[in-house]
Amino acid sequence: MAKKVRAVIICGSPECDLEFIKSFINRGDYIICADSGYNIALSLGVKPDLFVGDFDSYSGDVDTETEVVKLNTHKDDTDSMHCAEFCVKNGFNEVVLLNAAGARLDHTIANLSVLKYLALNGVNAKIETAGETVQFLPQGEYTYSNLNGKTFSAIPFGCDKAVISYEGEVEYPAENLTLDSSLVIGVSNIFRSDKVRVKILSGEALLILNH
Numbered sequence: 104m105a106k107k108v109r110a111v112i113i114c115g116s117p118e119c120d121l122e123f124i125k126s127f128i129n130r131g132d133y134i135i136c137a138d139s140g141y142n143i144a145l146s147l148g149v150k151p152d153l154f155v156g157d158f159d160s161y162s163g164d165v166d167t168e169t170e171v172v173k174l175n176t177h178k179d180d181t182d183s184m185h186c187a188e189f190c191v192k193n194g195f196n197e198v199v200l201l202n203a204a205g206a207r208l209d210h211t212i213a214n215l216s217v218l219k220y221l222a223l224n225g226v227n228a229k230i231e232t233a234g235e236t237v238q239f240l241p242q243g244e245y246t247y248s249n250l251n252g253k254t255f256s257a258i259p260f261g262c263d264k265a266v267i268s269y270e271g272e273v274e275y276p277a278e279n280l281t282l283d284s285s286l287v288i289g290v291s292n293i294f295r296s297d298k299v300r301v302k303i304l305s306g307e308a309l310l311i312l313n314h
Contacts, residue, residue, distance in 0.1 A: 108133075109197035110195040111198075111199050111201060112137060112190070112199070112200045112203070113144055114140050114210075115139035115161075116205045116207075118206045121143070121146055124143060124147065133152050137182040156172075157174040158173065159176055184213070184217050184220070186217075187220055196227060197228075198226050205232070215230070215260065219260065219261055234314055239310075240257075240307065242303050250294045254291055254292070255292055256289060256291060257289040258284075258311065259283070259306055260308055260309045262306040263283070263285075264305075266281050266282070266304040266305045266306060267289070270299065270300040270302065273296075274293035277289075
């Protein structure tokens with residue numbers, strides 16, 4: 104397979120924004136459709152490189168130029184997870200998941216777990232929606248630039264607690280702040296400078312940036 108700049112996974116949420124999805128697909132992207140995500144590609148006139156699915160939510164034909172990975176309908180994981188495993192196996196360093204949130208809550212949470220899987224395997228991965236960008240942040244330091252005035256939230260994910268610090272100006276400063284998964288703190292902060300460093304000192308968190 105010829106290496107491309109990044110992989111874009113089009114998931115199958117029925118709450119899709121076609122114009123937004125189209126705006127995020129760049130020439131040269133490796134396009135992967137997770138089952139009924141293929142309907143979205145067809146609606147946009149986009150020819151995917153790869154179809155991954157069990158054909159439980161898409162039952163039509165697939166273009167002969169699109170590679171097909173047909174999955175068993177009786178499986179434990181999701182079509183999106185198989186797409187993510189493909190990306191890791193084939194060495195993609197950047198992955199964007201589109202149409203991955205909304206409608207069924209269980210599918211949205213499952214896609215957050217896909218995001219975690221990608222991040223823990225060294226992939227720069229994001230879920231992009233018309234309203235937000237979602238990243239999974241394991242322990243480490245992350246720099247955000249030119250987002251002054253944007254709202255963001257940090258929420259523990261996959262753990263009971265996460266300890267976080269911010270370097271740079273934010274509306275609600277934090278130094279060694281413990282975020283507890285059973286308490287609502289860390290939500291609706293605001294970048295107040297052009298460069299902020301987010302430090303996850305222990306645990307893991309979702310960083311949700313509102314557009």
